[in-house]
Amino acid sequence: MESVITNEKDERFIELTRQLDNEYFMKYGDLVKKYEGYNDLTDSHIVILALNWGNPIACASFKLFDKDTIEIKRVYVKRRYRRRGIAYKLIKQLEKLAMEENFKYSIIETGRENEAAISLYKKLDYEIIDNFGFFEGDYLCICMKKQFKSMIF
Numbered sequence: 001m002e003s004v005i006t007n008e009k010d011e012r013f014i015e016l017t018r019q020l021d022n023e024y025f026m027k028y029g030d031l032v033k034k035y036e037g038y039n040d041l042t043d044s045h046i047v048i049l050a051l052n053w054g055n056p057i058a059c060a061s062f063k064l065f066d067k068d069t070i071e072i073k074r075v076y077v078k079r080r081y082r083r084r085g086i087a088y089k090l091i092k093q094l095e096k097l098a099m100e101e102n103f104k105y106s107i108i109e110t111g112r113e114n115e116a117a118i119s120l121y122k123k124l125d126y127e128i129i130d131n132f133g134f135f136e137g138d139y140l141c142i143c144m145k146k147q148f149k150s151m152i153f
Helices: 011-035 086-100 115-123
Strands: 002-007 046-052 055-066 069-077 105-111 127-129 141-147
Touching (some): 002 011, 011 046, 046 086, 105 115
Antiparallel strands (some): 105 141
């Protein structure tokens, strides 16, 4: 397996995010339409794709939230590749890129019922915070935050 850095315009990323959206739709139905605008890819994203023999199997991205903070977005691993630590590795790679650009924090949002994602983010040292921005007052969501530790060279 290899990983590549790309952006939100990469067709492989767009296809993986379609699959992610389809999974959410199958699980939650029309409720997911509420989040379509928030999850569009109009903002610039730094994207990391995991490839298996050149085929995209997973993705994760971040976009700028504010001058000190990135927001992790569109974390997805195809079903047959799950539970292998791929999402963990992709997020760690994104965090490393963010720290190299002197960002101090990372935030992320997920569904309150998405226990696998919440467990992953806690393993990555994210802590639950009050819901931010678009998600304020949304009882279906959980927001989390991580402060980056200083990089020592």
